[in-house]
Amino acid sequence: xxxxxxxxxxxxxxxxxxxxxxxxxxxxxxxxxxxxxxxxxxxxxxxxxxxxxxxxxxxxxxxxxxxxxxxxxxxxxxxxxxxxxxxxxxxxxxxxxxxxxxxxxxxxxxxxxxxxxxxxxxxxxxxxxxxxxxxxxxxxxxxxxxxxxxxxxxxxxxxxxxxxxxxxxxxxxxxxxxxxxxxxxxxxxxxxxxxxxxxxxxxxxxxxxxxxxxxxxxxxxxxxxxxxxxxxxxxxxxxxxxxxxxxxxxxxxxxxxxxxxxxxxxxxxxxxxxxxxxxxxxxxxxxxxxxxxxxxxxxxxxxxxxxxxxxxxxxxxxxxxxxxxxxxxxxx
Numbered sequence: 001x002x003x004x005x006x007x008x009x010x011x012x013x014x015x016x017x018x019x020x021x022x023x024x025x026x027x028x029x030x031x032x033x034x035x036x037x038x039x040x041x042x043x044x045x046x047x048x049x050x051x052x053x054x055x056x057x058x059x060x061x062x063x064x065x066x067x068x069x070x071x072x073x074x075x076x077x078x079x080x081x082x083x084x085x086x087x088x089x090x091x092x093x094x095x096x097x098x099x100x101x102x103x104x105x106x107x108x109x110x111x112x113x114x115x116x117x118x119x120x121x122x123x124x125x126x127x128x129x130x131x132x133x134x135x136x137x138x139x140x141x142x143x144x145x146x147x148x149x150x151x152x153x154x155x156x157x158x159x160x161x162x163x164x165x166x167x168x169x170x171x172x173x174x175x176x177x178x179x180x181x182x183x184x185x186x187x188x189x190x191x192x193x194x195x196x197x198x199x200x201x202x203x204x205x206x207x208x209x210x211x212x213x214x215x216x217x218x219x220x221x222x223x224x225x226x227x228x229x230x231x232x233x234x235x236x237x238x239x240x241x242x243x244x245x246x247x248x249x250x251x252x253x254x255x256x257x258x259x260x261x262x263x264x265x266x267x268x269x270x271x272x273x274x275x276x277x278x279x280x281x282x283x284x285x286x287x288x289x290x291x292x293x294x295x296x297x298x299x300x301x302x303x304x305x306x307x308x309x310x311x312x313x314x315x316x317x318x319x320x321x322x323x324x325x326x327x328x329x330x331x332x
Contacts (some may be wrong), residue, residue, distance in 0.1 A: 006088075008231050011043050021045055023077060026231065028088075029114070032107045034098070037062075039179055039231070043076030048148070048331035049115055049124040050076040051321075052133030053083075053108070055154065057255070058247025061129065061312075063236055064222060067229035068316040075324040076331075077119065078196035081111060083132075085250075087236065090243035099250035101138070108139050112146050113232025125331045127151040127323075130282055130309065134255065137264050144268035148331050151272045151323070154309045156284045157290040159258045163192040165283040166211065173209040182209065193256055195250060203281070211280030213308040214315075222313055266295035270330055273299075274322060276307030276314065300326070 001323060006026035011019040026039035050072065054061040062080040065072075071197040072078050080303055082089040084107055085099060112124055123146045128136025134156040156162070167186070176180035182205045189198035207219060226232060273291045275284045291301050302322055307314040 006037070006039070006231070008039055008041060014283060019043065027112070031110050032084065032098070032103060034084055034094055034107075035089065035091070036084060036107070036111075037082040038111070039080040041080070043072045043074045045077055045119065047075060047077045049079060049119060049121055050329060050331075051079045051108075051112065051115070051124045051126050052081065053126060053128040053136050054081075055130030055132050055246055056086060056244055057083070057131040057251045058090075058244040059131075059240060060085045060089075060236070060243065061315045062087060063226035063229040063232040064313055066231065067225040068313045069320055069323075070230075071320045072323055075328050076125075079115060079124075080113075083107065083247075085247045086243040087239055088110075090239045090246070092242075092246075096250055099247065101135070101254050105137055105142065106137055108135065109146075112139075112143075116146065123148045125149045125151065125327065127153065127270075128155075129153040129312070130156060131201070131251075131255070134258055134260070135260070137260050137267070140267055140269060141264045147269050149270040149272065149327060150267060151274065151327060152287070152302075153274045153311055154256075154276065154279055155273055155287040155290065156258060156282055157260045157286050158262075159256050160192070162283045162286045163194070163256075165286065166206060166280050167191050167194075169211050169280045169283075170202060170209055173211070174205065177209070179209070196252065199248075199252075206281060208280070211308065213310065214276065214278045214304075215309075216286065216305040216306055217310060217314045222310070244291065261290050261293060265293065268297065270298040271296040271300075272322075272327055273301045274304065274311055274319065275301065276304045276309055276311045278306075278308040281309040298330075302326075 008026045010024045011022035013019045023045040024041050028035040029038045060082045126136045133152040140150045161262045171186045304311040312319045
């Protein structure tokens with residue numbers, strides 16, 4: 001099924017041989033007319049399929065997930081997908097006109113269709129983080145028969161409300177700390193909606209003022225762990241920068257009007273929100289309000305008290321336990 005084949009280490013048994021029934025493969029799949037990087041890893045191919053939808057847009061998280069959350073591969077068949085324009089799927093030749101939310105939903109449907117056919121399953125569990133959580137809810141609402149359960153992390157809901165609250169937090173925190181430069185620059189860009197340049201300013205100060213990460217993680221440590229994860233190379237950092245720049249530039253205007261509370265009031269499968277209590281990037285209180293209003297046959301919200309926007313990497317032990325002990329039994 002893959003096109004150009006990459007590398008990922010096989011699972012080994014006690015004698016050092018390849019573990020029977022395991023799956024460990026990586027390569028480019030032709031999806032929506034574009035080569036897209038897909039890696040599948042699981043100790044047993046009989047385990048439920050877990051499809052990871054990374055954030056950004058344009059920010060592959062494959063390397064970080066492999067570094068912090070590889071334990072999931074013991075209980076799930078994990079599908080790592082670098083979306084169109086992101087990570088190893090980045091290419092300067094990708095048509096700008098194809099970088100739309102609808103095209104990403106179609107790409108995801110093609111990916112999931114091929115996975116269901118190959119592994120003979122009725123559906124997958126979708127895990128969406130940040131931008132990926134918007135994509136995940138849209139997909140789950142349109143193709144409920146293919147989604148066994150949905151997991152939202154740093155769940156995007158109402159972008160206008162979240163961006164306004166994020167900006168207000170950064171400005172209030174800067175004033176509390178007497179950070180004149182931050183106050184001056186934040187006042188200069190004004191409240192959202194922001195241009196790309198203004199958004200970079202807001203995000204830089206939000207991170208510096210404690211609105212993006214909890215106490216256990218920093219951007220520098222996150223990048224280092226990603227670069228030293230099993231399949232990573234320094235080129236991944238270059239691809240991340242280029243992919244993020246391309247994707248945000250082309251998708252941000254379409255993402256800004258997003259309002260899932262208005263557009264998706266109900267989902268037809270079990271729903272889990274895993275939220276960082278300190279997340280002021282995709283503001284956790286806005287996500288929690290949507291969770292309270294959302295109709296679903298079963299739903300549960302788990303708070304990560306020491307996390308900001310990155311619970312899988314800030315509190316990986318708790319995150320992995322929730323995914324394995326709470327969510328996997330439903331999928332099985």
